[in-house]
Amino acid sequence: MRSSLKYIGIMTGTSMDAIDVIIASLETTPEVISKYSTPINAELRNILMDFATKKEIDIDLFVRIHFILAEEYSKAVSYALKEANLSASDICAIGLHGQTIRHLPKQEKIAQSLPATGATFQLGSGAALASLTGIDVVSDFRSADIALGGEGAPLMPMFDYRFLLSADHNRIILNIGGIANITFLPAGCNEEQIIAFDTGPGNMILDALALEYFNKPFDHHGEAAKGGEIDIELLSELLSDQYFIQKPPKSTGRELFGKKFLDKFKEKVEKKALSPADAIRTATELTAISITEAMSFLPREMLEKYPTEIIASGGGVKNIFLSEQITNLLPKMKFRISDEIGIPSQAKEALAFAYFAKAFLGNDHIHLPNTTGAKRKNILGSLSKGK
Amino acid sequence: MRSSLKYIGIMTGTSMDAIDVIIASLETTPEVISKYSTPINAELRNILMDFATKKEIDIDLFVRIHFILAEEYSKAVSYALKEANLSASDICAIGLHGQTIRHLPKQEKIAQSLPATGATFQLGSGAALASLTGIDVVSDFRSADIALGGEGAPLMPMFDYRFLLSADHNRIILNIGGIANITFLPAGCNEEQIIAFDTGPGNMILDALALEYFNKPFDHHGEAAKGGEIDIELLSELLSDQYFIQKPPKSTGRELFGKKFLDKFKEKVEKKALSPADAIRTATELTAISITEAMSFLPREMLEKYPTEIIASGGGVKNIFLSEQITNLLPKMKFRISDEIGIPSQAKEALAFAYFAKAFLGNDHIHLPNTTGAKRKNILGSLSKGK
Numbered sequence: 001m002r003s004s005l006k007y008i009g010i011m012t013g014t015s016m017d018a019i020d021v022i023i024a025s026l027e028t029t030p031e032v033i034s035k036y037s038t039p040i041n042a043e044l045r046n047i048l049m050d051f052a053t054k055k056e057i058d059i060d061l062f063v064r065i066h067f068i069l070a071e072e073y074s075k076a077v078s079y080a081l082k083e084a085n086l087s088a089s090d091i092c093a094i095g096l097h098g099q100t101i102r103h104l105p106k107q108e109k110i111a112q113s114l115p116a117t118g119a120t121f122q123l124g125s126g127a128a129l130a131s132l133t134g135i136d137v138v139s140d141f142r143s144a145d146i147a148l149g150g151e152g153a154p155l156m157p158m159f160d161y162r163f164l165l166s167a168d169h170n171r172i173i174l175n176i177g178g179i180a181n182i183t184f185l186p187a188g189c190n191e192e193q194i195i196a197f198d199t200g201p202g203n204m205i206l207d208a209l210a211l212e213y214f215n216k217p218f219d220h221h222g223e224a225a226k227g228g229e230i231d232i233e234l235l236s237e238l239l240s241d242q243y244f245i246q247k248p249p250k251s252t253g254r255e256l257f258g259k260k261f262l263d264k265f266k267e268k269v270e271k272k273a274l275s276p277a278d279a280i281r282t283a284t285e286l287t288a289i290s291i292t293e294a295m296s297f298l299p300r301e302m303l304e305k306y307p308t309e310i311i312a313s314g315g316g317v318k319n320i321f322l323s324e325q326i327t328n329l330l331p332k333m334k335f336r337i338s339d340e341i342g343i344p345s346q347a348k349e350a351l352a353f354a355y356f357a358k359a360f361l362g363n364d365h366i367h368l369p370n371t372t373g374a375k376r377k378n379i380l381g382s383l384s385k386g387k
Numbered sequence: 388m389r390s391s392l393k394y395i396g397i398m399t400g401t402s403m404d405a406i407d408v409i410i411a412s413l414e415t416t417p418e419v420i421s422k423y424s425t426p427i428n429a430e431l432r433n434i435l436m437d438f439a440t441k442k443e444i445d446i447d448l449f450v451r452i453h454f455i456l457a458e459e460y461s462k463a464v465s466y467a468l469k470e471a472n473l474s475a476s477d478i479c480a481i482g483l484h485g486q487t488i489r490h491l492p493k494q495e496k497i498a499q500s501l502p503a504t505g506a507t508f509q510l511g512s513g514a515a516l517a518s519l520t521g522i523d524v525v526s527d528f529r530s531a532d533i534a535l536g537g538e539g540a541p542l543m544p545m546f547d548y549r550f551l552l553s554a555d556h557n558r559i560i561l562n563i564g565g566i567a568n569i570t571f572l573p574a575g576c577n578e579e580q581i582i583a584f585d586t587g588p589g590n591m592i593l594d595a596l597a598l599e600y601f602n603k604p605f606d607h608h609g610e611a612a613k614g615g616e617i618d619i620e621l622l623s624e625l626l627s628d629q630y631f632i633q634k635p636p637k638s639t640g641r642e643l644f645g646k647k648f649l650d651k652f653k654e655k656v657e658k659k660a661l662s663p664a665d666a667i668r669t670a671t672e673l674t675a676i677s678i679t680e681a682m683s684f685l686p687r688e689m690l691e692k693y694p695t696e697i698i699a700s701g702g703g704v705k706n707i708f709l710s711e712q713i714t715n716l717l718p719k720m721k722f723r724i725s726d727e728i729g730i731p732s733q734a735k736e737a738l739a740f741a742y743f744a745k746a747f748l749g750n751d752h753i754h755l756p757n758t759t760g761a762k763r764k765n766i767l768g769s770l771s772k773g774k
Contacts, residue, residue: 043498056443060506063489064497067504067534102450110451111430117454119447127527128534131765140514144771147454147515363772378518379772384531385750387765 006033008080008094008135009354010073011347012124015178015207015315016040016048016099017217019073021080022350023091026358030163034084035347038076044068048123051101052254062101062123069099070128077133088134088386095357095381096129096139097349098122103142103253105151118146130384138357138381145367150374153251157183157196158359158366159352164343165189170308172295172333174326175348176202176316179252180291184298187306195298196371197248200241200290201257202316205283208262213269213276219284222321228281231274235282235289238264244290248297249373287316288325295330313338313345356381393420395467395481395522396741397460398734399511402565402594402702403427403435403486404604406460408467409737410478413745417550421471422734425463431455435510438488439641449488449510456486457515464520475521475773482744482768483516483526484736485509490529490640492538505533517771525744525768532754537761540638544570544583545746545753546739551730552576557695559682559720561713562735563589563703566639567678571685574693582685583758584635587628587677588644589703592670595649600656600663606671609708615668618661622669622676625651631677635684636760674703675712682717700725700732743768 004025011020023034040048047065051057073096081087101123107116126139142152160173160183173183180202184195203218210219219225238261243252265283268274274282295303310333316322317337327335338345359366360381367380391412398407410421427435434452438444460483468474487509494503513526529539547560547570560570567589571582590605597606606612625648630639652670655661661669682690697720703709704724714722725732746753747768754767 041500043500047498051446055445055447057446057449058442059438059444059449060442060489060491061497062444062446062449063491063508064495064504064506066508067506067530068497068501070534071502071504102447104447104450108451110448110455111434113428113430114455115458117451117458119450119454121450121453125527125530125534127530127767127769131531131534140512140769140771143454143512143514144518147457147512147518360772378774380514382514382527382769382771384527384769385747385766 005092006090007092007354007358008077009350009352010076010094010096011350011353012040012097012099013177013349015203016045019076020347020350021076022347022354023080023084023086024351024354026355029342030351030355032344032351034080035344036076036080036083038079041072044072048099053259066123066125067128069124070132073124073129074132091135093136093138093357093361094129094133095353095355096124096126096137097141097353098124098139100253103152103255105146105251107149118152120146120152126382127384130386133386135386137384137386138360139384140382141356141380144378144380145372145374148374148376148378150367150369150372151249151251152372154181154183154196154198154371155356155366156181156349156352157194157368157371159355160185161191161194162355164311168306170302170306172308172310174291174310174312176312176314177349178202178204178254179257180287180316182294186302191368192370194368194371195248198251199294200244200252201261201287202314204254204257205261205265206280206287206319209265209280209283212266213279218315219280219319222284222319224277225281225284226321228275228277228279230285231278231282234264234268234274235285238286239289244293249371284322284325288322288329291326292329308332309334309336311336311338311341313343313348315346317345392479393477394479394741394745395464396737396739397463397481397483398737398740399427399484399486400564400736402590403432406463407734407737408463409734409741410467410471410473411738411741413742416729417738417742419731419738421467422731423463423467423470425466428459431459435486440646453510453512454515456511457519460511460516461519478522480523480525480744480748481516481520482740482742483511483513483524484528484740485511485526487640490539490642492533492638494536505539507533507539513769514771517773520773522773524771524773525747526771527769528743528767531765531767532759532761535761535763535765537754537756537759538636538638539759541568541570541583541585541758542743542753543568543736543739544581544755544758546742547572548578548581549742551698555693557689557693559695559697561678561697561699563699563701564736565589565591565641566644567674567703569681573689578755579757581755581758582635585638586681587631587639588648588674589701591641591644592648592652593667593674593706596652596667596670599653600666605702606667606706609671609706611664612668612671613708615662615664617672618665618669621651621655621661622672625673626676631680636758671709671712675709675716678713679716695719696721696723698723698725698728700730700735702733704732
């Protein structure tokens with residue numbers, strides 16, 4: 001009997017902390033064969049963080065990092081295959097997200113005689129990774145959507161729709177990564193009824209504050225936040241940001257919620273007007289409220305008609321205190337971690353990119369123009385061959 | 388009767404002056420259906436020239452140009468299709484070279500804990516172009532070869548071998564673009580016998596001097612050069628550059644022969660030690676000698692066994708004076724312009740990229756590891772779908 005086809009997904013999120021590799025088969029339900037996560041090399045991470053925050057970049061270095069990152073991905077793939085007792089020839093294709101360096105979906109003119117365009121760029125060459133691993137790679141999943149006037153995000157909704165739709169429950173698929181996003185799947189819905197967007201900051205500000213004031217890469221179980229008080233004034237100011245009011249479709253990234261929001265906290269802490277614990281407590285509340293308030297964009301009649309479950313994933317679900325705040329703010333909804341229904345909460349995005357590679361090869365569409373804003377559907381991704 | 392399959396090739400060379408589009412069928416011999424060339428938008432060209440010469444680049448702008456260039460390519464494709472009375476659905480695929488911004492084939496370490504890699508980057512998003520035109524695009528042809536330790540160049544030899552091999556003549560396929568390169572095809576040779584490499588500067592220095600001192604984009608027919616004298620001292624100094632002595636495989640670009648060589652001329656002109664006419668005459672001789680001296684790397688026994696033809700193409704063949712110098716220096720070889728044998732001399736590279744798209748789809752290899760230096764063969768290019 002022929003075993004089911006296997007795909008690899010690779011994800012590195014906006015927090016730039018780890019390379020997540022998943023090996024899975026993707027027939028009617030995803031079946032995870034193996035997961036592997038490795039921290040990003042510290043020197044490489046420093047360079048990537050520099051790229052994310054600096055305006056001007058040494059372009060030789062930038063172009064080299066495109067290839068170096070592919071080497072690092074290739075090493076991670078080798079380890080993952082070894083751990084799973086598989087070889088390159090067992091894999092149909094790799095779906096590679098790459099490291100987002102800029103995501104500029106807004107159509108802007110940079111010169112009078114040139115057309116207005118959006119733009120996005122993920123570092124980590126798909127062509128290099130394919131030749132290094134000997135496995136076909138599909139990468140660059142966001143560019144075509146951007147070129148068609150879309151936001152280039154979110155892409156998760158099609159994965160959610162394909163594998164997480166319920167016939168008798170509304171499901172809100174919540175991912176809390178650096179940025180938090182939701183996919184609303186009304187019970188038994190069709191593609192056109194899906195609503196999906198980035199809600200705002202996920203762990204991005206929390207992790208930065210944990211590092212700055214607690215010397216930890218993240219706030220373990222939300223313990224630091226638990227010891228603080230909410231600064232209502234700062235919280236209100238931050239929640240008044242235009243992004244939270246803007247109707248979906250919408251997407252965001254480090255550009256909006258990175259340094260700008262973080263500086264608000266740091267300024268106040270430096271003036272001794274806020275303790276570090278209060279800062280991280282307030283940031284936790286900001287994340288919780290921006291997620292729960294986003295529910296107001298969902299159609300009330302569907303929420304009233306069927307029971308609603310939140311299916312949560314991403315690094316943020318490890319922050320128990322944050323999950324509690326979200327649960328408290330949404331008493332009518334059942335909060336579940338995606339692992340309970342077979343989707344690994346810490347590798348869901350990697351799993352989705354494995355699926356996106358499969359979708360490219362099968363000529364399946366993975367973006368929903370009514371959520372990304374693209375003019376029309378187009379097969380997303382670019383295929384580089386491994387042989 | 389089904390008409391033969393049509394492909395589009397798009398080329399923008401190191402001189403960054405024009406977008407060349409060709410529509411062709413590529414059965415046993417290439418058949419050019421239509422050619423279209425358009426100057427690159429002036430504001431865009433200024434930005435690209437800036438990118439080529441500056442060390443640090445505004446990364447937002449860089450990422451946007453990736454998409455803007457795709458819009459410009461898309462417009463050029465529309466015009467070319469219209470002129471040929473064809474529509475997008477008549478085309479199998481586009482082969483896109485893109486605008487090289489950095490070509491760094493040498494394996495270098497940038498940090499202790501990171502692997503040594505080469506790198507290359509072409510601006511002009513293939514995914515964006517595919518979605519804008521509705522035509523499948525194959526792009527990024529050099530990255531896999533670089534990742535496999537190769538020079539990422541030359542790619543022309545396989546096109547030359549496929550379409551220009553002669554049974555009874557040695558052929559030296561010479562392309563004089565910004566950089567000049569040759570493919571040596573011994574009479575009736577096999578793939579392993581092909582020798583190919585960049586010989587050094589083509590029009591790059593000539594065009595820069597023409598612009599600087601004669602206010603012209605290039606030296607028309609070599610008339611400016613004709614009025615000057617060779618500065619033997621400067622010529623000898625430049626010809627002593629390591630690159631000319633280095634054995635093939637080797638490749639080069641604007642990095643080596645751009646500003647550095649140009650400055651040598653400009654310094655001497657500013658000191659009134661060289662007239663502008665003498666400068667351009669000397670640069671013409673530099674190009675001619677570096678091309679003709681490169682023949683010393685070819686196997687003498689083959690050159691003695693069969694008559695040898697030079698098949699020339701590229702902007703440089705319009706410089707009649709330059710062609711005469713090359714002919715004078717190689718009296719035993721017959722100098723022909725490629726148009727005489729059915730290959731448009733001013734669109735040969737664009738035609739080759741049309742072929743490379745076809746090769747990707749047909750799983751054909753287009754690089755020769757013994758000329759690029761790659762560890763092994765790999766299908767080159769990345770496919771983005773147009774629908």
